[in-house]
Amino acid sequence: MRKRVLVTGGAGFLGSHLCKRLIQDGSDVLCVDNYFTGRKENIAELLDSPHFELMRHDITFSLYVEVDEIYNLACPASPIHYQFDPVQTTKTSVHGAINMLGLAKRLKATILQASTSEVYGDPAVHPQTEDYWGNVNPIGPRSCYDEGKRCAETLFFDYHRQHGLNIRVARIFNTYGPRMHPNDGRVVSNFIMQALRGEPITLYGDGSQTRSFCFVDDLIDGLIKLMNAPDEVTGPVNLGNTAEFTIRNLAETVIALTGSSSNIGYEPLPEDDPRQRQPDISLAKSALGWEPVVELEEGLRKTVAYFKQFL
Ligand SMILES: NC(=O)c1ccc[n+]([C@@H]2O[C@H](COP(=O)([O-])OP(=O)(O)OC[C@H]3O[C@@H](n4cnc5c(N)ncnc54)[C@H](O)[C@@H]3O)[C@@H](O)[C@H]2O)c1
Numbered sequence: 318m319r320k321r322v323l324v325t326g327g328a329g330f331l332g333s334h335l336c337k338r339l340i341q342d343g344s345d346v347l348c349v350d351n352y353f354t355g356r357k358e359n360i361a362e363l364l365d366s367p368h369f370e371l372m373r374h375d376i377t378f379s380l381y382v383e384v385d386e387i388y389n390l391a392c393p394a395s396p397i398h399y400q401f402d403p404v405q406t407t408k409t410s411v412h413g414a415i416n417m418l419g420l421a422k423r424l425k426a427t428i429l430q431a432s433t434s435e436v437y438g439d440p441a442v443h444p445q446t447e448d449y450w451g452n453v454n455p456i457g458p459r460s461c462y463d464e465g466k467r468c469a470e471t472l473f474f475d476y477h478r479q480h481g482l483n484i485r486v487a488r489i490f491n492t493y494g495p496r497m498h499p500n501d502g503r504v505v506s507n508f509i510m511q512a513l514r515g516e517p518i519t520l521y522g523d524g525s526q527t528r529s530f531c532f533v534d535d536l537i538d539g540l541i542k543l544m545n546a547p548d549e550v551t552g553p554v555n556l557g558n559t560a561e562f563t564i565r566n567l568a569e570t571v572i573a574l575t576g577s578s579s580n581i582g583y584e585p586l587p588e589d590d591p592r593q594r595q596p597d598i599s600l601a602k603s604a605l606g607w608e609p610v611v612e613l614e615e616g617l618r619k620t621v622a623y624f625k626q627f628l
Pocket of ligand 1: 325328330331332350354374375390391392393395413432
């Protein structure tokens, strides 16, 4: 019997890679998406598969389907997109979680939440371990995303405690790779697009803020391992790459890989932009036997190839 797996946000960047991997691994996939930031092109290669089904649906409304597992990824993930309609962003995280948890409860299905490192806000401890409660502004322009995701985590753990639901919560750190949105304002896609167009590469602040970047294949591996882990491994589990790079360092690598003639330009730091973010992945290593294996340069090369084709 093939497992029937629901992926919400399946036409998005991470969702499309997840759908493909699950089908390759022998599951039947139901992809649900409202195409707010997702694109049919992302899952075009799966449309002919008898093991893939696509459904246009907004998860803030109830959904009645029959599946064995749910990966809840639906939510705009980049500031440009989640700040476009912040009320809808919170609704997607909160009402969406309630609807998907209700579905999982009815079906006795295991459900995984794509949470985020943003639950740590502008962290006061480095690197962040899962027991750090975060430093989040509840009323700022990023709050619709950060607090929405925090509330979704609360709901997951309450459904677990109150209804005995099998849950998994992954706290995903900065992930990049082919099928990222070219215009989502995220640093990797921004830099590559600017470099390929020969435009100045925009650094916010002096570029000394650091980020860790996880290649999409590694991340998908982590999500699947978490879903398949024993039921007591509920998470939250950090999934990300521990190698830290300054934003300036990233800009220089992108310029080198694209052979671009772009210069570096400077803009003021946006409000609530964290100075540093780095995961502690000890738990993922011990509980899932997971750690990223793709080096930044190798992942960037594949991402640059995708954007070149896209342009
Ligand atoms: N990419 C990252 O670096 C990263 C980091 C942390 C967390 N995450 C989380 O992973 C998930 C996927 O992120 P992504 O980078 O693939 O973003 P994405 O924007 O490419 O994908 C999100 C998908 O959800 C869909 N969607 C949005 N609202 C919906 C709704 N109400 N109903 C149905 N579908 C809806 C979008 O159309 C899109 O296809 C998100 O939940 C995000 O918060 C991603």
